[in-house]
Amino acid sequence: MLQIIIQGLLLSGLYALIAMGFMLIFSIGRTLNLAYGAYIMVGGYIYFWLSQQLGLPKLIGFAGAVAVGAIMGLLKHRLIVKPLKGDPVAVEISTLILAVIMQSAVVLVFGDASKILLPIIPGVVTISGAQVTYNIVAATLMSWVIILALYAFIRGTHTGRAMQAVSMDQKGAAISGVDPDRINMITWAISGGLGAAGGVFFASYTQLSPGMWVAPVIISVAIVIVGGIGSIIGTLIVAHIIGFLEIIVVAVWAPELRGVFTMLLIIGVLIMRPQGLFGREEH
Amino acid sequence: MPGLAQTLFITASGAGMNLRPHHFILWALFIAGMLLMPELVGRGTLRTMVFACYLAIFAISWDILSGRTGYISFGHPFLVGIGAYTTAILTRRYGFPVEASIPIAVLVTMFGGLIVLLPALRIKGSYFALVTLAVMELMYQLVPVVRPDLTGGTRGISRLPALTRGAENGYYLAVCLMLAVALFAWLLMRTRLGTALWAIGQNEESVRGSGLSTTRLKSFAFLVSAAIAGLGGAFYAHYLGTITPRAFFDINVLFQIIVAVLIGGAGTILGPIIGAFFMVFLLEWLRPFLPGQERFFVYGAIALLIYMYQPKGIMAIIESGITRLRGART
Numbered sequence: 001m002l003q004i005i006i007q008g009l010l011l012s013g014l015y016a017l018i019a020m021g022f023m024l025i026f027s028i029g030r031t032l033n034l035a036y037g038a039y040i041m042v043g044g045y046i047y048f049w050l051s052q053q054l055g056l057p058k059l060i061g062f063a064g065a066v067a068v069g070a071i072m073g074l075l076k077h078r079l080i081v082k083p084l085k086g087d088p089v090a091v092e093i094s095t096l097i098l099a100v101i102m103q104s105a106v107v108l109v110f111g112d113a114s115k116i117l118l119p120i121i122p123g124v125v126t127i128s129g130a131q132v133t134y135n136i137v138a139a140t141l142m143s144w145v146i147i148l149a150l151y152a153f154i155r156g157t158h159t160g161r162a163m164q165a166v167s168m169d170q171k172g173a174a175i176s177g178v179d180p181d182r183i184n185m186i187t188w189a190i191s192g193g194l195g196a197a198g199g200v201f202f203a204s205y206t207q208l209s210p211g212m213w214v215a216p217v218i219i220s221v222a223i224v225i226v227g228g229i230g231s232i233i234g235t236l237i238v239a240h241i242i243g244f245l246e247i248i249v250v251a252v253w254a255p256e257l258r259g260v261f262t263m264l265l266i267i268g269v270l271i272m273r274p275q276g277l278f279g280r281e282e283h
Numbered sequence: 284m285p286g287l288a289q290t291l292f293i294t295a296s297g298a299g300m301n302l303r304p305h306h307f308i309l310w311a312l313f314i315a316g317m318l319l320m321p322e323l324v325g326r327g328t329l330r331t332m333v334f335a336c337y338l339a340i341f342a343i344s345w346d347i348l349s350g351r352t353g354y355i356s357f358g359h360p361f362l363v364g365i366g367a368y369t370t371a372i373l374t375r376r377y378g379f380p381v382e383a384s385i386p387i388a389v390l391v392t393m394f395g396g397l398i399v400l401l402p403a404l405r406i407k408g409s410y411f412a413l414v415t416l417a418v419m420e421l422m423y424q425l426v427p428v429v430r431p432d433l434t435g436g437t438r439g440i441s442r443l444p445a446l447t448r449g450a451e452n453g454y455y456l457a458v459c460l461m462l463a464v465a466l467f468a469w470l471l472m473r474t475r476l477g478t479a480l481w482a483i484g485q486n487e488e489s490v491r492g493s494g495l496s497t498t499r500l501k502s503f504a505f506l507v508s509a510a511i512a513g514l515g516g517a518f519y520a521h522y523l524g525t526i527t528p529r530a531f532f533d534i535n536v537l538f539q540i541i542v543a544v545l546i547g548g549a550g551t552i553l554g555p556i557i558g559a560f561f562m563v564f565l566l567e568w569l570r571p572f573l574p575g576q577e578r579f580f581v582y583g584a585i586a587l588l589i590y591m592y593q594p595k596g597i598m599a600i601i602e603s604g605i606t607r608l609r610g611a612r613t
Binding site: 030031032080083084088089090092093094096097098100101103104105107108112210214218221222225254256257258259260263264266267270271 | 353355357402403405406408409410412413414416417418420421424425427428534535537538541542545573575576577578579580583584586587590591594
């Protein structure tokens with residue numbers, strides 16, 4: 001029982017972190033950014049390259065991953081999203097193409113075989129019979145730090161509040177003296193950085209492989225939609241619902257069914273209540 | 284209110300089709316050209332063309348739903364996969380003859396798609412795309428787990444009965460199937476029904492405003508699309524002889540279908556075919572240089588460039604080229 005709670009909390013923290021970056025983009029442009037998975041994947045691989053292949057300190061590896069993710073987010077906004085003028089279908093499809101391009105780029109550079117990431121912080125602690133690695137504890141703590149910082153940033157700073165304003169009403173925000181273009185750029189960069197950071201932890205939780213981006217994208221989509229667009233609290237709650245759901249299914253039922261209930265949940269909620277469980281009404 | 288079949292009959296038999304002699308000539312030339320291919324090219328190229336034909340069928344199926352109505356389906360591999368798995372299970376596990384299993388596979392695909400995706404037509408835009416994506420991923424996770432004695436688990440089903448022998452016959456079968464599907468889709472889109480589907484993509488509210496049931500129209504587009512996907516999937520499974528979950532319920536399959544339509548030209552009949560042939564031949568041509576999945580890097584980059592330059596695809600690029608040539612001459 002305690003094991004389920006601990007593992008559930010750890011996995012949920014990770015999911016919440018991954019979903020945050022996706023939520024930012026989805027709430028600001030209603031853009032289904034399938035290339036978000038590419039940030040996750042690239043973040044993991046950059047960290048692997050810097051810290052394991054080049055032997056640089058882990059902190060530099062992590063910073064490098066976040067920086068590359070942020071740059072990717074910026075470039076994506078400049079080169080693809082802006083020229084398409086926010087046509088959601090075109091953006092969706094171009095992000096799908098981009099995600100597949102990034103996947104094959106990773107195959108090109110790192111090869112097809114999956115790679116094991118060394119734990120960021122080595123060591124194991126046993127809590128009531130459950131083996132918990134320091135690595136995943138650190139990942140969860142880090143994701144909570146990042147989530148809280150993001151929350152403070154969005155609620156507390158002028159730029160953060162402007163981001164909220166743009167996500168609610170682009171024109172209204174522009175009239176009140178906010179430059180939506182600048183805010184969009186900042187949001188895409190933050191989202192890319194968050195995705196890459198999530199990717200480092202996600203890769204250390206599972207492993208690095210060129211196909212690793214699909215599952216986290218679908219999970220973040222599920223969390224964001226079910227949680228309601230633009231709601232940080234909703235995202236957090238649903239990340240825990242899905243995290244615990246998966247751990248319970250694995251522990252009680254069968255590991256193969258892990259993703260099945262997540263998919264059923266997202267399909268059900270989308271059809272019954274498209275605005276999500278905690279979201280504001282869309283018009 | 285007349286039923287759907289009746290409406291279809293009235294519109295098809297009426298003057299709405301607007302068929303002209305040059306249509307028949309162009310179609311005859313196209314069909315004759317495709318059927319003459321085995322005389323002109325080698326066996327290896329024919330095999331590549333078979334894949335292109337099947338991809339073109341899936342692309343046309345996707346285009347009927349998503350290219351026309353604007354409801355982007357990320358779940359088409361799911362429909363193709365149901366068709367393939369149904370006929371595979373029926374022939375290998377229950378000893379059905381192929382003549383019976385393929386029609387059943389088409390019906391099962393329509394039915395399966397209906398249950399799973401029809402409720403999703405209530406929602407719009409990204410949400411519809413998401414539900415279909417989730418359904419595909421759900422199938423990928425379920426197929427190996429539920430009744431592995433039937434589906435063969437992650438290893439799939441092998442040694443399916445083959446429909447034809449030899450590269451030429453395989454090609455004739457695939458190309459005839461593709462031509463039949465293309466002709467059917469072309470005729471369908473020339474009816475008033477086709478116009479209505481296209482109008483939904485332009486402005487759904489105004490279609491509803493003119494007294495048409497958009498739900499019924501969308502369901503119809505969906506059923507036709509599912510039937511074609513199931514048909515293509517079933518024949519494709521017998522052509523391959525082996526099916527696995529990853530070969531069907533995969534985001535790369537989805538990528539190939541969607542990109543074939545988009546770089547060819549959505550909302551046209553020739554577009555998806557051109558796109559599919561372009562895609563398959565480019566990938567085949569890249570094989571000596573990049574053997575594995577890396578090929579998609581070059582391919583995706585080209586697709587993205589074409590898409591960013593002209594979202595209407597190669598068809599529109601060709602058309603604007605022709606008008607420019609004509610303009611230069613006069």
